[in-house]
Amino acid sequence: MECQNFLILLYIFALAVFAGYQVISKVPQLLHTPLMAFTNAISGISLVASLIIAGEGRNIASSILGAVAVAAASINVVGGFLITDRMLKMFKKKEKTEA
């Protein structure tokens, strides 16, 4: 990787940190646990990197490492989105029928 390329990636990182900070600081305390489950699910994006290692067919050792990484990352993606949804479904405002 060239220095210039590194700087471009650093740009992306810096802007994403800023955008992320803006968005995350607006999440109410009420939803902090779903927030953790949610960011946990999207950080399973390392699945993309794992897929490449497991599928580029370089050598058997590398494929095995990749396959284990795919399994670990997809646990987070699948489990993370499922549990976030399960939690968010529970946050309801009660209909005040008796009043």
Place this chain on the structure above:
Amino acid sequence: MSAHHLIAGIDLRQEGYLFTLLIASVLFLVGLRGLSRSETARRGMSLAAFGMLLAVMGTLLSRKIVTYEWIIGGLIVGTVIGVPMGRWIPMTKMPERIALSHAFGGLAVALVGVAEYFNYSQLLGPFDIGAVGFEVLLGTMTFTGSLMAFGKLLGVLPGRPQTFPGQNTMNLTVLAVALAVLAILVARPDRHALFITLLVIGLLLGILMVVRIGGADMPVVICLLNSYAGLAAAATGFALNVPVLIVCGALDGGSGFVLAVHMSKAMNRSFRNVIFGAFGAVAQTNPMTKYVGVVREGSPEDAAELLKLAGSVIVVPGYGMAVAQAQHAVRDLGELLEKNGTIVRYAIHPVAGRMPGHMNVLLAEANVSYDQLYELDLINGDFQRTDVSIVVGANDVVNPAARDTPGSPIYGMPILDVDQSKAVIVLKRSMKPGFAGVENDLFVRPNTMMVFGDAKKTLAEIAAAVKNEG
């Protein structure tokens, strides 16, 4: 590259792949914004999940992938483990679940880093090696650190902080050695032994970091591990030149950091103090101030008498509610009191429980309407106008010493001012002090009634007594 994939000089499989990753990055950010309100949160989550699906499909169709059998195997194993973890883990076990998933995240990143290094070490420039080094260091550290946190939360490992003299110096030295090894590796990428050393130090650092953290400091540590997992993913993005990983890593790292700061503030402590302070252990050796006063013990029926006459009630849940799995019993009593015409609200301290938002999730699970859940700042002024406060398994977060006694180890920590309400009912197993090891003067105040026993059982007995005569 075959001609039919080319349109106007653009290779659909390659550029299409990069394009799906771009769309995914945007969807993640937009989805996260949905979480700022509970009404839009689920839609936001669906957008992000769609983004993830796009990114995975795009990657699977890209030219980088030539063989699918290992991928399919990995995906099957991941799904078979992931679905039950998502569907059936009880809400009381959320801190454990989150800690474990950080471990998986760290593991995935570390393994990718190892494969990259051994596949390409001859081709990697100094920036790539630096990125891979950070990736492996952060990944391994997150892996063992999260497993330690998981063990402590589960009760398999001792929950009290394990400390010994010179611990801080030792940890900092190990960290310095790790960075030195990384620096040499950048200069000599072909030295495999250096890389292995880095990996081992990372595993060691994770253990050293969490071994000294006690139970109630877990929220901060879980947030920090969340942050490290994110940074590790971002480092992978640098190493592989995949911007979507950098964006996601930044979001994950940022969110962990924001939450950790929020938690530390709620305990009136600095990061440094949480990481290096080992709160529980220090407080343990402090001479304990003894109670000056008499404990007024009441039966569930006495508590019911108080509650029947109350016009307004505030419930303060703590970790004890999660341990006793009493959230449904709390809701039952709350509904019963509402039927009697009592105004029932819930006051949630930011560090109540073992992770951010822990109490909110449990009460939401029990079907408590979220507009009855109040944050500390919004409800604290109302205690003095409240007839009865019910403290369910909370201790340090309602200790008046944090407000009134400058010498107390927890002095300065924002608390819920339950002692200012006309009467306080405290549900507790025993008189044992809370995590900080500080005695709680609230328990001997004249307006406090202690009801000892298992919170779930006690609440059911109180509810039964309210119903009988109400």
